[in-house]
Amino acid sequence: MAKSGQHGGNVLQMAEQYGLAPADITDFSANINPLGMPPFLRDILTVHLDRLEVYPDIDYQDLHQALAQHHQLPPHNVVAGNGATELIFLWVQQQQPQHALIVEPTFGEYRRALTRDGCEITQYSLDEKTGFALTVQFLDALSPEYDCLFLCTPNNPTGLIPELELLIQIVERCEEYDIALFIDESFIDFIPERQSLIECLNDYPHLYILRSLTKFYALPGLRLGYMVSANEAVLDGMRDLREPWTINALAATAGEYLFRDQKYVEHTHLWLTQQQEFMWQELNQFSALECSPPSANYLFFKHKVPDSKLQEELMQYGILIRSCANYPALNHQYYRVAIKSHSDNLKLIAALKEVLNHD
Numbered sequence: 001m002a003k004s005g006q007h008g009g010n011v012l013q014m015a016e017q018y019g020l021a022p023a024d025i026t027d028f029s030a031n032i033n034p035l036g037m038p039p040f041l042r043d044i045l046t047v048h049l050d051r052l053e054v055y056p057d058i059d060y061q062d063l064h065q066a067l068a069q070h071h072q073l074p075p076h077n078v079v080a081g082n083g084a085t086e087l088i089f090l091w092v093q094q095q096q097p098q099h100a101l102i103v104e105p106t107f108g109e110y111r112r113a114l115t116r117d118g119c120e121i122t123q124y125s126l127d128e129k130t131g132f133a134l135t136v137q138f139l140d141a142l143s144p145e146y147d148c149l150f151l152c153t154p155n156n157p158t159g160l161i162p163e164l165e166l167l168i169q170i171v172e173r174c175e176e177y178d179i180a181l182f183i184d185e186s187f188i189d190f191i192p193e194r195q196s197l198i199e200c201l202n203d204y205p206h207l208y209i210l211r212s213l214t215k216f217y218a219l220p221g222l223r224l225g226y227m228v229s230a231n232e233a234v235l236d237g238m239r240d241l242r243e244p245w246t247i248n249a250l251a252a253t254a255g256e257y258l259f260r261d262q263k264y265v266e267h268t269h270l271w272l273t274q275q276q277e278f279m280w281q282e283l284n285q286f287s288a289l290e291c292s293p294p295s296a297n298y299l300f301f302k303h304k305v306p307d308s309k310l311q312e313e314l315m316q317y318g319i320l321i322r323s324c325a326n327y328p329a330l331n332h333q334y335y336r337v338a339i340k341s342h343s344d345n346l347k348l349i350a351a352l353k354e355v356l357n358h359d
């Protein structure tokens, strides 16, 4: 089981630890779209509540059709899951890799899935000196001894996204070396100008792309994600392995309708363009912080004070931020904060002013 401190969003535990009511905490530790779920979806879900009274279609045909149509792919190139997380574990279970390469720091569930299935893991540590950016040197780390490689773009927690040209070189090297390449694009919907590797799926049978719908559409409690790949044999293997009905009927319904609301997408991008710039400017005002340039809906920074206790100090103001102390290749001086509504963002900046001016 995942431990409570391994992810952001632990409002209940933190409230208990600090003697606060959960409602008194503003959560910057989970990167969820602050616009909330698309309003039309609330109505759709209400109208379809009856679907809870029957089993969902075991193949989720309408859901897969909608996801496939969104990316202009055939439905058999798509597998939906109970959140992207289910698909990380299912993919590893299907692949049974013996030796995996993980680029750290990154999302912790790749490592948990690989460890659970007894896979040897080699860690490629991104370097603080290059701001944790993935550079062309990484190509030299690839070798046929690896069965699979995990990459997260934009990366969680750093928010960095490698150049597309470098990514293509990595994909090609993986094809050459017979390395299954797992690319997690769970936050890419927040970056409208960024081209997804989904567009070149057919050229690369070793490529598997993961998407989550829980962050952009603010549905972490509903759970919905999907994987796309041109490697139909592997996707079929995943379908055969999984337990029946892991996606609940309302999540499946949401996936059938979500992509119809272009206005929500535009509102989200408008909010993010404004608030990302605002937060980036504000955080850069603090000389004690060293902030990485953001690409998605969160910011990553280092607190330059060696015995940093920023998470604890901000909790005194009811502000919960993500400590990155438990990420391999990072330590207790690194933090991640979500970009939220303007009024919430102002609260964080005000609390930081209080805390950092006393350092």
Ligand SMILES: Cc1ncc(COP(=O)(O)O)c(C=O)c1O
Pocket (backbone or CB within 6 Å): 082, 083, 084, 085, 086, 107, 152, 156, 184, 186, 187, 211, 212, 213, 214, 215, 220, 223, 224, 225
């Ligand atoms: C990079 C990344 N991938 C996948 C997930 C899992 O998303 P889901 O809620 O769809 O399971 C997360 C959740 O934080 C994440 O940060």
